Amino acid sequence: MSKLGSKASVVPAWAWILAVSIVVAGPIGMTALMQTHESSPPPIALSIAFGFFFGALLAIFVLAIGYINRDAKRRGMKAWHWTLIAIFVPNALGIVLYFVMREPLRSPCPSCGQLVQPAFNYCPACHHALKPACSSCGKALAPEHAFCPYCGTSVQAHA
Ligand SMILES: [Zn+2]
Ligand SMILES: [Zn+2]
Known part of the structure; x- marks a missing residue:
C-alpha cells in the first residue's frame, strides 16, 4: 500500500x-x-x-x-x-x-514507515520530527524561518 x-x-x-x-x-x-x-x-x-x-x-x-x-x-x-x-x-x-x-492521504514516516497524517509534526509511533519544530515552544516551523513566529526564539541558534 x-x-x-x-x-x-x-x-x-x-x-x-x-x-x-x-x-x-x-x-x-x-x-x-x-x-x-x-x-x-x-x-x-x-x-x-x-x-x-x-x-x-x-x-x-x-x-x-x-x-x-x-x-x-x-x-x-x-x-x-x-x-x-x-x-x-x-x-x-x-x-x-x-x-x-x-x-x-497519509504518507509513511521516513524513519519507521508508520502512516502519518500530513498535519502531524511528530511521528506518533517513533517520535521522528516530521517537520522542523521550534526548540523552545515546539510549534512547527517553515524552512525559511530564521526566528520562531510564535515565541521569537532564534532558529539558527538551536540548529
Ligand atoms: Zn515514525
Ligand atoms: Zn517557538
Missing part, C-alpha cells in the same frame, strides 16, 4: 464484478419486465436502451461505493461507516459528503 495506485485500482474487485453484472443484467431484466408486464409493450430496442441507461447509472454508483470503502481505509477513516453513508443518504449526497469531508 506504499505506492499510490490509480483510482481504478482503489476500487475493490467485488465492486467491479457487481458493476459489470449490473450493466449486463440491466438491459436483459428491463426488457423482460417491460415486455411481460406492460399491456402495450414498447419496442424491444427502447427497453434495452432503458435497461442499459439505468444499469450504467447503478454500476457507477456501485463503483463509487467500492472506491469510498477502499479509499476511506487508506486515509485512516471509518470505512464501513462511510460506505453506509454513501449507500443510504439519498441522491448520492453521501458520496458528495465523503469527498468533502475526507481526510488527506
Whole structure:
C-alpha cells in the first residue's frame, strides 16, 4: 500500500464484478419486465436502451461505493461507516459528503514507515520530527524561518 495506485485500482474487485453484472443484467431484466408486464409493450430496442441507461447509472454508483470503502481505509477513516453513508443518504449526497469531508492521504514516516497524517509534526509511533519544530515552544516551523513566529526564539541558534 506504499505506492499510490490509480483510482481504478482503489476500487475493490467485488465492486467491479457487481458493476459489470449490473450493466449486463440491466438491459436483459428491463426488457423482460417491460415486455411481460406492460399491456402495450414498447419496442424491444427502447427497453434495452432503458435497461442499459439505468444499469450504467447503478454500476457507477456501485463503483463509487467500492472506491469510498477502499479509499476511506487508506486515509485512516471509518470505512464501513462511510460506505453506509454513501449507500443510504439519498441522491448520492453521501458520496458528495465523503469527498468533502475526507481526510488527506497519509504518507509513511521516513524513519519507521508508520502512516502519518500530513498535519502531524511528530511521528506518533517513533517520535521522528516530521517537520522542523521550534526548540523552545515546539510549534512547527517553515524552512525559511530564521526566528520562531510564535515565541521569537532564534532558529539558527538551536540548529
Ligand atoms: Zn515514525
Ligand atoms: Zn517557538
